[in-house]
Amino acid sequence: MTTTLTVTTSTTQYPVVTGAGVLATLADRLAELGLRGALWLVADEHLAAVAEQTAATLRAADYRVHTITVPSGENSKSFAELHRLYDWMIGNGIERRDAVLALGGGVIGDLAGFAAATVLRGVALVQLPSTLLAMVDAAVGGKTGINHPLGKNLIGAFHQPRLVLADTNLLATLPPRELRAGWAEVIKHGVIRDAGLFAALADLAAARGWHAANPAAWDAGDAELTTELTGIIARAVAVKVEVVSIDEFERGERITLNYGHTIGHAIEQLLGYRLLHGECVAIGMDAAARIAVALGMCAPELVERQRALLAAYGLATAMPADLDREAILALITRDKKVQAGKVRWVLPTAIGHVTVRSDVPIDVIETVLSSSPAL
Numbered sequence: 585m586t587t588t589l590t591v592t593t594s595t596t597q598y599p600v601v602t603g604a605g606v607l608a609t610l611a612d613r614l615a616e617l618g619l620r621g622a623l624w625l626v627a628d629e630h631l632a633a634v635a636e637q638t639a640a641t642l643r644a645a646d647y648r649v650h651t652i653t654v655p656s657g658e659n660s661k662s663f664a665e666l667h668r669l670y671d672w673m674i675g676n677g678i679e680r681r682d683a684v685l686a687l688g689g690g691v692i693g694d695l696a697g698f699a700a701a702t703v704l705r706g707v708a709l710v711q712l713p714s715t716l717l718a719m720v721d722a723a724v725g726g727k728t729g730i731n732h733p734l735g736k737n738l739i740g741a742f743h744q745p746r747l748v749l750a751d752t753n754l755l756a757t758l759p760p761r762e763l764r765a766g767w768a769e770v771i772k773h774g775v776i777r778d779a780g781l782f783a784a785l786a787d788l789a790a791a792r793g794w795h796a797a798n799p800a801a802w803d804a805g806d807a808e809l810t811t812e813l814t815g816i817i818a819r820a821v822a823v824k825v826e827v828v829s830i831d832e833f834e835r836g837e838r839i840t841l842n843y844g845h846t847i848g849h850a851i852e853q854l855l856g857y858r859l860l861h862g863e864c865v866a867i868g869m870d871a872a873a874r875i876a877v878a879l880g881m882c883a884p885e886l887v888e889r890q891r892a893l894l895a896a897y898g899l900a901t902a903m904p905a906d907l908d909r910e911a912i913l914a915l916i917t918r919d920k921k922v923q924a925g926k927v928r929w930v931l932p933t934a935i936g937h938v939t940v941r942s943d944v945p946i947d948v949i950e951t952v953l954s955s956s957p958a959l
């Protein structure tokens with residue numbers, strides 16, 4: 585099953601295509617978009633074979649293709665890697681009508697996307713996500729960037745892709761831990777905007793007997809499961825498409841996509857990126873839900889339901905014991921969503937609904953952090 589959704593903003597419109605085998609349609613789609621310049625394929629090192637195959641197909645369709653691989657992992661969202669991409673592009677004569685193709689997870693999408701946003705003041709970008717997380721979230725919506733030693737994603741730009749092609753066949757080689765990290769953003773999409781998606785995830789978990797001790801596993805040979813999960817992925821993509829179409833530049837609605845990230849990003853950075861982005865978002869979602877309960881915004885049952893669903897998809901919500909709670913607090917106040925010195929918290933009121941609050945008392949946050957279950 586292939587699903588095509590369209591991001592429509594005041595400045596642009598582009599398709600987000602999700603399905604098994606869609607990467608094979610890349611050359612035709614580029615031609616339809618009128619992208620006939622050279623292609624600069626930036627691939628995660630673990631996707632080198634896919635990159636080679638993709639480049640060969642594009643060359644057979646008369647494209648000039650340059651390829652480069654980037655070391656896997658969060659550390660590649662760095663000035664050094666960005667610089668290496670600029671040297672490669674400029675050194676080999678990139679032109680304004682060319683396009684950058686980002687083949688990999690969110691790290692490659694963010695890094696190559698930012699290079700595309702800035703080289704020659706911007707060239708076309710095509711996102712070819714290869715992780716669950718990138719398919720449902722990172723590849724869509726145009727947020728690109730790198731990390732700064734003082735914080736996550738602090739240097740970046742909005743640069744919308746011309747096309748997102750999410751080939752779910754690529755997920756067959758994704759390590760289970762990375763797949764689990766992707767479920768965090770899928771569940772986030774359910775909590776912030778789509779109670780039906782949350783219910784579908786919960787129903788599937790119940791039907792399959794998935795819980796903390798026996799979490800979700802995707803056996804690609806199970807056709808029925810693959811169909812169900814592909815449908816769920818398409819539904820999660822739809823949430824992202826909807827939100828960024830409403831609010832491209834995060835002036836309002838888009839901040840809801842940051843649910844779980846205020847604390848999540850702080851943990852990611854404090855642990856030196858030892859935990860994955862999705863794993864930290866899961867911990868941050870649990871803390872945010874507990875803040876909402878403490879403020880009387882939702883019933884404690886919401887925390888339990890969210891925790892159970894995260895656990896069923898293999899995600900822990902306890903904070904690592906070595907995490908310095910004071911340091912989390914300090915980092916939160918440097919979050920890029922801080923306005924007039926106030927942290928803007930995305931908090932749930934019910935499954936499928938969140939609201940933004942800038943008046944969360946510090947002692948509530950301290951209590952939630954200090955009462956977090958520890959790993």
Ligand SMILES: NC(=O)c1ccc[n+]([C@@H]2O[C@H](COP(=O)([O-])OP(=O)(O)OC[C@H]3O[C@@H](n4cnc5c(N)ncnc54)[C@H](O)[C@@H]3O)[C@@H](O)[C@H]2O)c1
Nearest residue numbers: 630656689690691714715717718721722727754757758861
């Ligand atoms: N721009 C956005 O809107 C947005 C949204 C969410 C997250 N992000 C960012 O995305 C990053 C996380 O992305 P991610 O979870 O995709 O991680 P990632 O890009 O680090 O990829 C995860 C790991 O899987 C490997 N891999 C990727 N695809 C594979 C495949 N098909 N088969 C085998 N191995 C594969 C990679 O080499 C890497 O080791 C974070 O930096 C986060 O900040 C950005």
Ligand SMILES: O=C(O)C(=O)C[C@@H](O)[C@H](O)[C@H](O)COP(=O)(O)O
Nearest residue numbers: 721725727736737769838841842845
């Ligand atoms: O697309 C968005 O907007 C998001 O917030 C999606 C998040 O899942 C993603 O992690 C994003 O990179 C966070 O953005 P940031 O502005 O908080 O760095």
Ligand SMILES: [Zn+2]
Nearest residue numbers: 769845861865
């Ligand atoms: Zn995220």
